[in-house]
Ligand SMILES: Nc1ncnc2c1ncn2[C@@H]1O[C@H](COP(=O)(O)OP(=O)(O)OP(=O)(O)O)[C@@H](O)[C@H]1O
């Protein structure tokens with residue numbers, strides 16, 4: 001039984017790699033929103049969003065508070081399903097398939113599209129248990145493999161050296177920045193293809209923020225990332241593409257440089273130059 | 278003299294005499310509060326002291342080993358071996374928890390995670406009210422319904438068994454366990470769930486692997502409350518388990534007649550002569566019970582601290598650093614619970630009479646030890662310890678009765694079956710399987726409590742109200758006549774008098790003590806001791822308060838059985854709860870309120886009385902009303918101190934006369950050889966209505982208050 005699950009996982013990874021390769025040459029788009037509309041009860045939070053996210057690029061989503069950034073991000077791995085009274089129209093295409101179609105496997109898709117939250121939210125368990133939670137959920141039970149996974153992902157998140165001696169200690173004892181990197185490691189442990197991050201540094205101090213930013217630039221080599229941020233310098237520093245949202249609409253979307261230096265839309269310019277509201 | 282000038286800002290208070298500020302009322306109030314708080318605390322500690330002062334001399338005549346290890350309990354013959362009673366107590370409690378915890382936890386999961394919000398609200402409210410069902414009502418149900426079912430189902434001579442005792446205790450503990458577990462599950466922040474879903478976990482995986490571990494402290498607390506409730510239950514046990522002071526034979530035979538500490542005291546103390554060694558032996562039992570509850574609380578605190586550390590990430594302080602270097606020592610430390618279990622099991626094997634009991638007792642003990650190792654051995658995949666422990670526990674039963682074999686087969690089949698099946702079916706399939714289990718458990722819990730209510734109501738209503746077709750049962754003057762004329766009015770008035778009296782005594786004392794503790798007491802050793810004393814008394818069985826009431830009011834003050842003695846005993850019983858709820862309600866008011874008041878130049882007491890107390894009032898009132906509900910539903914504390922069996926008058930006006938009470942009246946009815954179920958049901962229904970209305974009022978106040986709360 002142990003072997004089976006191991007093999008299955010290997011197969012999955014291979015399968016994924018094939019997909020990666022084949023897609024690489026055809027189209028860079030990994031995930032795409034088409035005419036996406038969303039309502040919470042009666043109030044519309046997203047209006048007709050059309051957006052393409054490119055492979056191995058960092059896309060930043062900026063905009064004033066309450067404009068729907070988090071909502072949009074949560075649509076990309078169907079986290080809005082949990083919210084009552086939330087209704088969605090339109091499509092989100094992930095590797096060409098609609099996430100919201102009837103026969104889409106929500107859980108498999110969530111596994112492939114990882115998410116990091118604004119407040120670091122490690123489970124109140126040991127560091128080891130935090131990292132291995134995801135793999136265990138997806139049927140990896142061999143202790144040796146789990147230990148390998150733990151090390152690998154803690155290294156990916158540049159946390160290994162800091163916690164290698166405290167794997168059995170509660171994750172709640174780590175500092176805020178360490179916790180956030182642990183959450184990133186935890187998300188990476190299920191081998192996602194995309195990482196969604198909702199203001200991943202909003203609750204961290206400047207030094208921890210810098211570490212996370214460095215990490216993001218490092219992770220970019222392997223993963224597609226979509227980051228919501230309030231911090232415009234951050235968006236400018238780490239992203240390749242930037243989308244500006246306002247009142248549930250995507251106002252402007254394009255190259256980060258272009259958006260910041262030469263925005264087409266007056267609203268965007270006002271927001272970026274701080275002349276807003 | 279001050280005149281407010283509203284139009285000109287320069288002059289706010291014309292008269293610049295601030296001497297009123299110097300009159301230092303604050304200090305006086307602090308002293309008064311401290312004084313009252315001390316009285317409350319002294320009462321609280323007197324209970325412990327009296328218990329030992331009265332019970333202590335018993336051990337000068339009977340040795341501790343004779344008491345703890347002797348196997349014969351016959352006080353009238355000078356046999357004071359309490360071991361069978363202690364063992365029975367543990368067994369009955371254990372059985373109750375084994376049944377109630379899984380059922381309660383599953384029901385809580387259903388309520389918190391699966392039930393639609395509206396259903397959840399209704400059920401939750403009902404469950405909280407049901408926690409107030411007086412234990413005598415459970416005893417009634419157990420005696421008249423459950424025992425008969427068990428007798429007929431298993432073809433026994435009588436239904437007074439360990440099994441029925443455990444079942445009744447389980448049903449009794451269910452509301453508490455469910456509501457505490459549910460609270461703790463709901464308190465698990467949503468971002469844990471989101472993180473889990475975001476990795477592709479199913480709802481069940483999230484519940485089992487994230488929500489339950491995160492809610493573990495609450496679940497442990499529920500377990501402790503459940504154990505406490507089961508250990509301390511008196512009235513239902515007096516009626517249901519048969520009270521044979523012997524070991525079950527063999528030890529796992531759930532069909533044997535048993536006796537628990539509480540029921541032994543409750544049945545035995547009355548007829549003995551005050552001051553005799555027999556009389557004292559019941560206080561010795563009281564001490565034993567008190568220490569047992571103390572141990573449960575202490576162990577629970579250790580576990581809760583451990584869990585707490587997991588949340589804060591604080592490291593365990595390593596003592597004996599030098600010693601730890603020796604490998605053997607660290608191994609011993611690591612496996613200490615298992616070792617203790619091993620030692621106890623050897624002890625058990627020596628003590629118990631027959632061969633089967635020896636083996637089974639030892640095995641069960643080791644099983645328990647293994648199970649509890651999970652709290653000390655945290656590392657990666659040591660969870661299997663629990664599994665082995667539980668299997669051993671049930672294997673204990675195999676060796677004895679067929680119901681044991683039955684249970685064991687079920688458990689092993691469940692464990693192996695689910696493991697085998699789960700490897701073949703998808704995660705979603707597993708989720709469905711577990712949800713079905715959850716639904717089954719919750720419906721079972723609902724059915725169990727529902728049946729009880731239905732029985733009481735269906736039999737009680739025709740007595741109180743004329744229902745077409747059931748006129749035979751109707752008693753027109755049941756609620757309005759004295760007991761000489763076949764009514765229960767004196768019992769109703771008596772219960773109301775006792776309840777009001779107890780709260781009139783406990784509320785002022787408790788409030789002052791609570792305010793003192795939260796606002797004035799410094800965080801030093803004395804305060805800590807006071808707090809832990811109060812906490813422990815909070816979970817002390819009511820029969821212990823009964824013993825205290827007997828000593829203080831009947832012996833020390835030389836009172837007769839009387840209304841006043843009952844009021845005070847009940848008052849003392851609810852005092853710790855009142856202190857605690859007041860303290861918590863006051864503490865819940867944010868410090869900014871006090872600071873706001875102080876910043877305007879108010880005195881501390883002004884801030885407390887004008888700002889803090891009004892804001893905390895709903896919380897305090899809720900606690901008080903719950904306390905009244907508890908007073909109204911208790912039997913044990915008034916059994917020896919306050920009650921009489923019949924009364925010609927509909928109300929007793931002298932507080933030095935004994936009164937009738939609904940609870941005790943019901944008990945009397947049930948112990949008569951040929952009692953009328955209808956009369957008992959009518960009394961039980963009246964009692965139930967009285968208590969549940971109080972509980973209902975308390976929760977309505979609380980929920981209103983929570984809705985209004987702005988901070
Ligand atoms: N669970 C919910 N139920 C109802 N309305 C919601 C919910 N979550 C968000 N909203 C509303 O949807 C709109 C968009 O919210 P969203 O959280 O996506 O904004 P945001 O851009 O992420 O804001 P912030 O920068 O403050 O995080 C807001 O008006 C918000 O009030």
Ligand SMILES: [Mg+2]
Pocket residue numbers: 069070071198
């Ligand atoms: Mg947001």
